[in-house]
Structures are given as structure tokens and as C-alpha cells.
Amino acid sequence: MRRRLLSSTLLVAVIGVLLLGIPLGVAVNRLIEEEATQELSSHAKSLLGEVEYARIQDQPVDEQQLERKYSDLYIQIYAKGTPPQVITVGTEPPESQKMTEDAQSENGVYVAVSRDKTGVEREVRAWLFLILGLAAAALAVAVGLAIVQSRRLTLPLSDLAMIAERLGSGDARPSKHRYGIQELDRVAEVLDRSATRISDLLAREREFATDASHQLRTPLTGLTMRLEEIVAAADEPGIVKEEGEAAIVQAERLTAVIDELLATARRQRQAQTEIVELDGLLDQQLIEWGPAFRRAGRRLSLVGARGLQALGTAGGIGQVISTLLENSLKHGDGTVTMTTCARDRSIVIEVADEGKGIPDDLAPRVFERNVSGGGSTGLGLPLARALAAADGGRLELVRSRPAAFAFFLRQVGDTGRNRVVRGPA
Structure with a gap:
């Protein structure tokens, strides 16, 4: 490209x-x-005037004076009279190099002035050489400017090619390079935006892998508990059947969680106006988590209003409640109570325990990623809040000591806030 620019500019x-x-x-x-x-x-013309003046004054023409005055010219003067007067001053140049101009008066005076063309040709050559020199200087300047311009264009293009190659190799850092050329700066801005998008995509992929590993652990734990119950109750066929059905429910829930996480990773999760029966969903949570609390010597209870319906997705609501129960089992103490109630514009599910609660310095940051006061991953509550927001609700810490979380859901008939949510809110 540099050679092409040089050749085109030179041409x-x-x-x-x-x-x-x-x-x-x-x-x-x-x-x-x-x-x-x-x-x-x-x-x-000047000589003709001088000769005419001399004749009027009846004075002869001074040839020596003319020779001194017009030393580089050849002069011929002819004047009518008796006898006619002919005057020649200077050396006649060769005929091939001779330039002649003449003048004639009405009184019969004729003057011819000649000079050698060599001096004129020398002056013409001097001017032509000057023009050639200026042309050569202009070409040299053009070549220099072409070299500078080609470097100014090719070096940024090489830099942009290196940036694009770096993006292709997975290094998604924006370069922030600008070159003072509008078109190249626009390409650089596009590459920087692409690098930012690639970096965001990679970050979301990493978050998805982390969230998946965390969120799949809860249903797998529940499935493991059910299988342990099946093994422990192998001698009681009725209990075996009941626990087997619960294990199937856990497996179905595990599939739903995987679908939820994949939809979140694709940023296509939709919060639809689906009516969810909360009684069945919360009773299922009691069945799933009851054995784990009993083994820990604790109790799980459900109180409050019954027959409530909310707008959301059953998978998202169940995942949020499971996360809250798991946190209460791991970090809380005493009885864990799920309380349901209907308010003016929302359905509220509160999960509270009787433990020491959340430290004051940690409470404002409890929903931030990777923030945990009990040695866990610190991903459960942030993801639970994102799932709640995707369903059009919200998850809040309403009391830190002892800990109490409130899950606010939309009531049936609240269609003013139906929307599509792309990704975690």
C-alpha cells in the first residue's frame, strides 16, 4: 500500500x-x-528622434557618441539628401543570430537597430533551468509528503490489524488508540466497542458458569437428600414410593433450573404474566426442605394467607425461595418461618429464622456478588434478586437481626408492568 501511495502521488x-x-x-x-x-x-524610435533633431539643428550625427551609448547594438541610419547620408555604428551580428527592428520618418530618415540573439537565448535558458529546478523541487516535496502521508496511513492500519488480530486471539482489551484521521478513528472506535462487547460476553459466560455451578448445587442437594431417604426407607414400600416421586420432582426441578440458567445466559429470559398458585409451590418447598431441617434438629413452617396467586414464573419463584431456605439452613438458627400475605399491590413471601442475623457492616452489601459472611460463594442472593427482578418482583432484606427476607410478587391483574426482561435486572 505504501508503494502504491508513493507511485500514485508521484504520478x-x-x-x-x-x-x-x-x-x-x-x-x-x-x-x-x-x-x-x-x-x-x-x-x-529613440535614434530616429535624435537624427531628426540633429537635422533640424543642421548638426551632424555624432557616431562616437552613438557607439558609446549603444555599444551592444548594430545601428544603420539612412537619411535622404544631396548627397544621401548613410551611418553605420557597431558590429553587425551573424545573420542567423540577428534581431532587427526599424523606424522611418516622413522626412526620409530610416533607422535599423540590430542585436545578437545569443543574450536573449541565454536568458531564456536561465529561466527554463529555473523552472526545471522548481519542478524538481516540487517533485521532491511531493515525494516527501507522499512518504509522510503513507506512513501516517499505513502505520495506523498496521496497528488496527494488530488490534483485530489480538481480538481474534481472545485479548478483548480496548486499545483507546486514535490517529487524527476521521475514517481510521471511526474504525478504531468500532474495534473498541467490539472489544468491550466481547469482554462483556466473556464476563457473562464466566458469570453463567459460576451461577450454574452454584444454582445447580441446590437441586442436586435436594435430590441427594431424597435418594438418601429412599435408601433409609427401603424396608417401607409406601415411603419408598413417596420419596421416589419426590426425587423425580427434584430431577424435574434440576432440568428447569438448567433451562433458567441457559435462558439467562442468552439474555432472553422473559417475565410473562403467568398465574402461579403459591400454595402448591410453597408446599413443595416444605416437602423438599423439611427432611434437611429435621436432620439439623430444626423446624420449617409455613404460616399466613392461603390461596394466594401471583404473576411470575414458577421456576423463578421456586428458585428464589429455595435460595432463601438454603441460606437459612446454612447460616441461620432455630425455626425458619415462611409467611405469606397479600398487600395493596403485591404478594409478599417472607422467610425469617431465629439466628444471630447478618452483621451490620455486611447487611448493606448482602446482595452484591462474591460478598458473604459465612464462607460461601456469595452468589446465591445476588442471583436470587436477579431472578426476582426478572419476574417483575423484588427481593429485599427487611430485618438483619434475626435475618428476614421479603419476596415481593405482582398480584394477579397487575398487567401494567408486564414486559420482557433481557437478562438479570
Whole structure:
């Protein structure tokens, strides 16, 4: 590309020099010749006036004075009379190099002035050499500017190629390079935006892997507990059937969680106006988590209003409640109570325990990622809040000591806030 720029710039410069230099040389040649001709004509007229004046004064023409005054000219003077007067001053130049201008008066006086063309040709050559020198200087400047311009263009393009190659290799850092050329700066801005998007995509992929590993652990734990119950109750067929059905429910829930996480990773999760029966969903949570609390010597209870319906997704609501129960089992103490109630514009599910609660310095940051006061991953509550927001609700810490979380859901008939949510809120 650099060679192409140099050759094209040089070609344009040569064409420009030829288009300007050739007419300029012709014009200079003609101008110098016309100037020399006018000068000879002026000398001839001046001599004619001097001769006429001398004749009026009846004085002879002083040839020595004329020779001193017009030393580089050849002068011929012819005047009628008796006898006619002929005066020649100077050396006659060769016929091939001779330039002549004449003048004649009504009184019969004729004056011819000649000069050698060599001086005129020398002056023309000097001007032509000057024009050629200027043309060569213009070409040199054009080549220099072409080299500078080619570097200014090719170096940024090489830099942009390196940035694009780096993006292709997975290094998604924006370069922030700008080159002072509008088109190249626009390409650099597009590459920086692409790098930012690629970096965001990679970050979301990492978050998805982390969230998946965390969120799949809860249903797997529940499935493991059910299988342990099946093994422990192998001698009781009724209990085995019941626990087997619960294990199937856990497996179905595990599939739903995987679907939820994949939809979140694709940023296509939709919060639809689906009516969810909360009684069945919360009873299922009691069945799933009851054995784990009993083994820990604790109790799980459900109180409050029954027959409530909310707008959301059963998978999202169940995942949020499971996260809250798991946190209460792991970090809380005493009885865990799920309380349901209906308010003016929302359905509220509160999960509270009787433990020491959340430290004051940790409470404002409990929903931030990777923030945990009990040695866990610190991902459960942030993801639970994102799932709640995706269903059009919200998850709040309403009391830190002892800990109590409230899950606010939309009531049936609240269609004013139906929308599609792309990704965690």
C-alpha cells in the first residue's frame, strides 16, 4: 500500500508539473523575446528622434557618441539628401543570430537597430533551468509528503490489524488508540466497542458458569437428600414410593433450573404474566426442605394467607425461595418461618429464622456478588434478586437481626408492568 501511495502521488505530481511547467516555459520564452523586440523597437524610435533633431539643428550625427551609448547594438541610419547620408555604428551580428527592428520618418530618415540573439537565448535558458529546478523541487516535496502521508496511513492500519488480530486471539482489551484521521478513528472506535462487547460476553459466560455451578448445587442437594431417604426407607414400600416421586420432582426441578440458567445466559429470559398458585409451590418447598431441617434438629413452617396467586414464573419463584431456605439452613438458627400475605399491590413471601442475623457492616452489601459472611460463594442472593427482578418482583432484606427476607410478587391483574426482561435486572 505504501508503494502504491508513493507511485500514485508521484504520478499526480508529474502530471501537475507538466501541465504547469510546459505552458510556463513557453510563456517565459515568448515573453523574453517580446521584451527584447520591444526594447529594440524603442531604441530605433529613440535614434530616429535624435537624427531628426540633429537635422533640424543642421548638426551632424555624432557616431562616437552613438557607439558609446549603444555599444551592444548594430545601428544603420539612412537619411535622404544631396548627397544621401548613410551611418553605420557597431558590429553587425551573424545573420542567423540577428534581431532587427526599424523606424522611418516622413522626412526620409530610416533607422535599423540590430542585436545578437545569443543574450536573449541565454536568458531564456536561465529561466527554463529555473523552472526545471522548481519542478524538481516540487517533485521532491511531493515525494516527501507522499512518504509522510503513507506512513501516517499505513502505520495506523498496521496497528488496527494488530488490534483485530489480538481480538481474534481472545485479548478483548480496548486499545483507546486514535490517529487524527476521521475514517481510521471511526474504525478504531468500532474495534473498541467490539472489544468491550466481547469482554462483556466473556464476563457473562464466566458469570453463567459460576451461577450454574452454584444454582445447580441446590437441586442436586435436594435430590441427594431424597435418594438418601429412599435408601433409609427401603424396608417401607409406601415411603419408598413417596420419596421416589419426590426425587423425580427434584430431577424435574434440576432440568428447569438448567433451562433458567441457559435462558439467562442468552439474555432472553422473559417475565410473562403467568398465574402461579403459591400454595402448591410453597408446599413443595416444605416437602423438599423439611427432611434437611429435621436432620439439623430444626423446624420449617409455613404460616399466613392461603390461596394466594401471583404473576411470575414458577421456576423463578421456586428458585428464589429455595435460595432463601438454603441460606437459612446454612447460616441461620432455630425455626425458619415462611409467611405469606397479600398487600395493596403485591404478594409478599417472607422467610425469617431465629439466628444471630447478618452483621451490620455486611447487611448493606448482602446482595452484591462474591460478598458473604459465612464462607460461601456469595452468589446465591445476588442471583436470587436477579431472578426476582426478572419476574417483575423484588427481593429485599427487611430485618438483619434475626435475618428476614421479603419476596415481593405482582398480584394477579397487575398487567401494567408486564414486559420482557433481557437478562438479570
